[in-house]
Amino acid sequence: MRIFLAPMEGVVDHFLRELLTNIGGIDVCVTEFIRVNDQVLPPKVFQRFCPELFTQCKTPSGVPVRIQLLGGKPEPIALNAVKAVSIGANAIDLNFGCPAKTVNKSDGGACLLRTPHRLYDIIKATRQAVPAHIPVTAKMRLGFEDRSNYLENALAAYEAGATEITVHARSKADGYRPPAYWDSLADIKQAIDIPVIANGEIWTVDDFIRCKEVSQCDDFMLGRGLLSCPDLALQIKAREAGTDYQPMEWSAICHMLQRFFDATTEQYSPRHVGNRLKQWLNYLRRHYPEAQILFEQIKRYRTKAEIDKAMTDSICTSAQLQANGVADYAEPV
Numbered sequence: 001m002r003i004f005l006a007p008m009e010g011v012v013d014h015f016l017r018e019l020l021t022n023i024g025g026i027d028v029c030v031t032e033f034i035r036v037n038d039q040v041l042p043p044k045v046f047q048r049f050c051p052e053l054f055t056q057c058k059t060p061s062g063v064p065v066r067i068q069l070l071g072g073k074p075e076p077i078a079l080n081a082v083k084a085v086s087i088g089a090n091a092i093d094l095n096f097g098c099p100a101k102t103v104n105k106s107d108g109g110a111c112l113l114r115t116p117h118r119l120y121d122i123i124k125a126t127r128q129a130v131p132a133h134i135p136v137t138a139k140m141r142l143g144f145e146d147r148s149n150y151l152e153n154a155l156a157a158y159e160a161g162a163t164e165i166t167v168h169a170r171s172k173a174d175g176y177r178p179p180a181y182w183d184s185l186a187d188i189k190q191a192i193d194i195p196v197i198a199n200g201e202i203w204t205v206d207d208f209i210r211c212k213e214v215s216q217c218d219d220f221m222l223g224r225g226l227l228s229c230p231d232l233a234l235q236i237k238a239r240e241a242g243t244d245y246q247p248m249e250w251s252a253i254c255h256m257l258q259r260f261f262d263a264t265t266e267q268y269s270p271r272h273v274g275n276r277l278k279q280w281l282n283y284l285r286r287h288y289p290e291a292q293i294l295f296e297q298i299k300r301y302r303t304k305a306e307i308d309k310a311m312t313d314s315i316c317t318s319a320q321l322q323a324n325g326v327a328d329y330a331e332p333v
């Protein structure tokens, strides 16, 4: 079983990939989408989205990172894939899932699911352009307006030579609303002879167990679930292996947040200091009550010093609670 960290534009960048893969349990990462129009992009664009290009396309803990391209024209996508490979990419992922209006209006992402032959053409051109040992993978939803043509799209990807496909088990029209339709993934898995990676709405080990049972898939991609519970992949793997595992406590999360905050602060003007941290806390508060408290504390803070202090206090409070024998809320799995 492999666990993938989902690509998330504006959220999962190389800082987050480094921290999350460092925890463990993640086997593959995918970059945020790189939009392709008619031009072949310069190396610095690929390197901005994927600084791991400087380190054999692996995170510091050695987890491979795939480069994701998005666009509607076969030739420019294929040429950019070749370019990415020439500067060190070792796998190319193609985006057929993005629901954003601006992206769909410019003929990219999920809108291509309306025309399976176009998805076929893009994958086929890319497959033919890059060396055979480089995986060309596709990430798609179950459809655009509805979920009626997911088999056609999956077959198109397969026949075009995709190495494997990840399916976010919802249509574009479903947005991010639960549920995810994991049962459709079982149909796809039956219809094609390449790995199908199940994605969508896996927030907990129990969700994973149900998704595995319903989708019949062997590989899984986790997005928001990993952001809200950074060791979810380890929890899942411990469950599968039947070994004991003690979920990460808040103090460990907080130390990681501190590193993230220090690393990302200089990217932003003082007015926006802490924005990335607040964004992550917004996911974490689903799983950790302490994240909610910290989020409320810092949401109006504008200086690094204020935020640093709030984080130190949060670590201390957590340590004190544990020293006083107050059980961590997280249940062992």
Ligand SMILES: Cc1cc2nc3c(=O)[nH]c(=O)nc-3n(C[C@H](O)[C@H](O)[C@H](O)COP(=O)(O)O)c2cc1C
Residues within 6 Å of the ligand: 006, 007, 008, 009, 010, 011, 031, 032, 033, 068, 095, 097, 098, 139, 168, 199, 200, 201, 202, 221, 222, 223, 224, 225
């Ligand atoms: C903020 C955000 C940004 C995303 N950006 C991308 C992206 O760049 N490429 C992509 O293929 N999917 C993108 N997705 C979709 C996720 O990769 C994933 O398919 C989706 O969140 C469902 O998985 P989850 O329920 O585990 O989060 C994004 C999702 C979110 C919420």
